[in-house]
Structures are given as structure tokens and as C-alpha cells.
Amino acid sequence: MSIASELKPTARFLMGPGPSDVHPRVLKAMATPVVGHLDPEFIEIMNGTKEMLRDLFDTKNELTLPMSGTGSAGMETCFVNLLEPGDEAVVCVCGVFGERMCDNVERCGGKLIRVEAPWGRPVAAEDVERAMKGRRPKLVAVVHAETSTGVMQPLEEIGKLAHAAGALFMVDTVTSLGGVGVHVDKLKIDAVYSGTQKCISAPPGLSPVSFSAAAVQAMERRKTKVQSWYLDLGMIRKYWSGAKRTYHHTAPVSMIYSLYEALRMIFEEGLEARFARHRRNHELLRDRLEEMGIEFVVAPEHRLPMLNAVRIPDGVDDATVRSRLLDEYNIEIGAGLGEFAGKVWRIGLMGCSSSENHVNILLAALRKILGRK
């Protein structure tokens, strides 16, 4: 029998690709005593959570709720509920999360139609149009904010192409939601998912999802059962809405407390003010990094404000700098993934981590470590 040592991790400044810093109010919310998942008071908390999520997604979608898993569970929720074996799915790929979507399509028995762009660039609508010609895909899936590359994907044209082809339009907003506008109804997005640990600034563990009426209809017309019991929205929605709440699985009560409080803080700040803050701190970081001769990977018009992918300067050792930032300054930044490994740093300015102070401490530490003025 071994008892592990006391839980006392060092306080960090989280400036990687997520999780981001969590406000003390949200941390405190998690220490709220647990109530039952069918307690009338918890039902009210669920209802408030759904309402605020609808406002954040800018949608009136009835089926809007947080799935009991991280963002990747939200991705899988969308695919397993909408795809049936043999269905065609168009996936736009320009980084790790587009690749993960492809893997999901295959695991659902779907027929994958890949549309690619080089890492660091968004997928072009023309390429989507070409790939769909003569086909009748069930859905078209795209990543709004590609966390592995720092690219913001334009959505409007691809959404129109999807609908013109009679397909559902699915969007990954794990990194964008809460940091830039995500307009689900205006863009006619049919299935969308996100994560709590990026610009929402709650701890990782939940994935907000929202389905349009068309997506719900597609679910209801399925010929086969959803392959995942845990992620079956047909059952989960009966727990999250209606007069009679039917038990599905025991909801992660404390995590929902944290999301609830984080959402309250988002609306106290106001969405437009929050998005402006994310832009402003991105611009400050960009200006100062460029003065140091550090370049961005992505062209200005496609850059994400909350995830800054920059080239590691020649002659600088990636791991040494990240370790020194963590060990000497308690600052976490992200390594490059896939073909960007060792070549790119990913600096997150998400939610509570998007502040002028965060930018300033990182710049000061980087200057010292790199020996720059």
C-alpha cells in the first residue's frame, strides 16, 4: 500500500495550446458541494448552462449541451451521431485536428473524402467544391481554429457549398469558442463542438456541442444505432431537456459547476469586449515578437488571435527554451506537433491567459533566455 505525496503542483502561467489559466472564481466553483445529477437544483444549473452555451454559440438550437468528455469526445459525438456506415464525409485537413476527424470518419465506417491544404494555410473553398463534384456527401467537416498550426479557417463559403450539396456542415470550434465570434445560426452550422479548456477558461473535461434541426432530423432518421452508447445524443438529450429527465449516465456535476461559472464570467465581460481583448493581446504579442525577429507561421489574414504559431529562431534549441520558461518562470508554452515539431512554438493567449500581463512576462522571459534586448 502506497499513499502518494501531497497534491501541491506549482502555480503556472498557462500559455500553451490549452488548458489556459482558470480564474479563481471558476476554481472555487468546483469546490461547491456536489448535488445529485437528478436534484431539481441541478436541473436548474443544467438549464442555465444550456442557455448560456446557446448565447455563446449564437444559436437558438434546442439541442445544445456539454458532453461529458473533452473536446475530442465532442468531435466523436458529432461523427457517431451523424454518420452511418457507407456515408460519405468531406473532411478539410490542414493540421492535426483535421487528421483526427479523418480517423473518426474511418472508425464510423464512413467513406472519407479528404480536402487538404499545406500546414499553416486554410483549406480553399475551391478545393472543397472540386472534391464534392458529382458526390452526395452526408456532411462536410472543417476545423475553425486549427490548434496545431494557428490557422483560422474561413467558414462561410464552405458552409454554402455543403448546403448546396445537401450535406450537413460540421465545425470544430474547440479553440475558437469564447475567443472569436462563432455564429452558428448565421453561418447555418449544423453540428458544432468545442472544449472548455481554451477560451472559455474552465478546466478540461467537457465538450459543448450544438446540433441544428437538420442535424437532429438526420439523427432521428438513422437506420442503425449510434455506435457509441456513451455519446448517443438520442438518449443524452432526454436527460438534458424535457419535463421528465431520464437518467443516462451520472453527469460530471463539478465540471458543470466550473463551466457554469466560467460562462457567467464570459457574459459579465461581454462577448464583444472579450473578443476585442483577445485581438488586442495577440497584436501586442505579435508586434513585440516581430521586433525580436521572431516570425509567425501563418499569413496575417488567417492568424488566430488565441493561438500564435511562431518559428523557432535558427540556432535556438526548442526543448531548452521551453524547459527554462517552465522551470525558471513557471510559463508553459506549446511545442510544435507533427511536421512542426522542433520548428514551431505555439503561444496560447486564451481566456484568462489573454492579458497584457501574460504577454509581458512571456516577452521578458524570452528576451532573457534568448539573450535579446
Place this chain on the structure above:
Amino acid sequence: MSIASELKPTARFLMGPGPSDVHPRVLKAMATPVVGHLDPEFIEIMNGTKEMLRDLFDTKNELTLPMSGTGSAGMETCFVNLLEPGDEAVVCVCGVFGERMCDNVERCGGKLIRVEAPWGRPVAAEDVERAMKGRRPKLVAVVHAETSTGVMQPLEEIGKLAHAAGALFMVDTVTSLGGVGVHVDKLKIDAVYSGTQKCISAPPGLSPVSFSAAAVQAMERRKTKVQSWYLDLGMIRKYWSGAKRTYHHTAPVSMIYSLYEALRMIFEEGLEARFARHRRNHELLRDRLEEMGIEFVVAPEHRLPMLNAVRIPDGVDDATVRSRLLDEYNIEIGAGLGEFAGKVWRIGLMGCSSSENHVNILLAALRKILGRK
């Protein structure tokens, strides 16, 4: 834009089928600032969590970790990683959670062999033996503690039958783990899962799982991909062990803090003392309820100490009593599920909720509401 009202649920005494009361130390652990999921200090917390889970499962299994979802995600993890389309699976059914296993088998494309017992009784080993005759199932699955009925399922004989037939032995210990002994190695259990919100007394949201070497070998010899990306243990184990931790999904850091602290408290108390406490409080509740003329559903030799299923006395309205307990005394007990709806109460004495004080407040409130002495 609507901001939901302040988060301030009433403090409850959780004496239903879970979640159970969470100790303030565990609640406080969740308010620990979040660190990154690849932070070296978090890796140490993961390692400590795995070590303590191994001790709790009484196993040396290398592949022992908490899945990032509730108990039902743990159930699905076992099925999707071990079953391939066409594989035969024997499932013992005597309540809701055995039924849920059957649903999982079908969603995996498995061939289901059901072995049933009436609600309130465990499944008989002879019935399992008969059902397996002439067959070569891939696995035999059984629920150790059937939360819907209060039955403790004897495991030893069924485990032997499974192995004699060359099958893997899978056990649901969602409600038993931390309240009675779960001896994974001694009973040669190949795949086991649990939940955090029962006798571990952490909030709901994680599912500890453990796989034997034989189960790992079965995973590695699969001909098809695991149908769930989120629950694919072949990838998740690369994040949870080894020198190089490969990112899979962003771990639910705060939930793992809560599990870590709850496990520390379990080993501070000691397993045998904890199991004895669960038995003792069950016996106190049983003696006093029987004095009031309230009967148990399950025969004494098959009763769970942590989940007490009792018949609602004739002429007593189920919903009224449960509402009054909640509204006037802040005590939550569980309703009956399925064929026990309206006929049975489920009284949980799990983890922190297994105390003499909990038993006393419930008995006093029940006597008052029912007008008994």
C-alpha cells in the same frame, strides 16, 4: 444575452445510488490551480494516481488508469477495446447495468449471449456454464455490484468458467470499488472498470479501468481499429505510461486532482477499515429499518453493503417521501429503476456517505415522515 444566477446549490446529504458525499479535502483539491496535461509535475500526479488505483484494484496490471468519462465510459472502453465485430460475448443480466452491457455488445457488432437472473438475485454460475456450452466466447461480462437492485454478484466461479472456455473475464465494479474488496489479480479479472462517484467519494467524471496482460494481448491482436477514437486504449496508454508521453486528448486535470486526493484518503483510512465501516453502517441501517418493518429486496447473503434496496411500505407514496426527504431534510435517496420503479428505494451508504451520522439522520427523518416510532 442572459447571465445565469449565482451558483449556490443547497448542501445535501447524498444517500442515493451515487454521487456520494465528497469530503471537503477532495472538493478543495479541485480548486488547485490547473497545470498543463504534459507538465512534468502533472505526469507525477498521473503516476501517483495509477499506483494508488493498482492498490485499490489489488492488481499489478501495468494498464491501469482513469478514463476521461464517467463509469459508463469505462464500460464502453472495455467493450470497444476487446470486442470485434462477430465476436461472441456472454453477458450476465440481473438489472439495468447488465442490460447496458448488452446494448454495448450490440453496438460493437458482437454476438450477444445473455444469461439472466430475476431482478434482486445474482446470476447463477450453472446458468453461465449452460449458456457457454459448445461456444467459444471472446469474453464473459458480469456486474459485481448491481446498483439497480442492490445485489452482490459472486465472481469466483464465473471467472473460472470464463477462463476454462478461453474467454476474457470482464467485471463492472462501479459501485463496489472502495467499499468492498475487489481483487483483480486473485480472481484473474481481465478487464475491470469503476466510477469515482460511489465508494471512492470523488465527484462523478472519471472511470478507473484496469486490463490484464491477456486483455492487452487481445487488444494488440485486433484485426480492426477500435471503433471509438476517444476510448482507444492503444493510444491512451501511450499518454499514461512510458518515458515519452504522447498527447492523445487533454486530460481532465482537475478531476484527476480530485481522484488523487480521494485515493490518498482511502489509503490513509486503510482498505480493511474502510470495508469494515461500509459493512457496519449497512448493518446498522438494516437493523433499524427492519425494526420499522421495512424489508430488503435482496437475500442477506447477496446484499451489497453500500447500496440498500428496500421495499417501499404498502400505502406509502414513493415520490412524496423522497421529495420530503430532499426538501425538508436535504437528504437524497434513490428511486427504483425499471421494474423496481415506484416499488423500491435505493439507499446508498458509499464512501463519505457511509457514516453512523448519515444512517441516523435518514432513520430519524424517515420515522417522522412515515409516522413511525
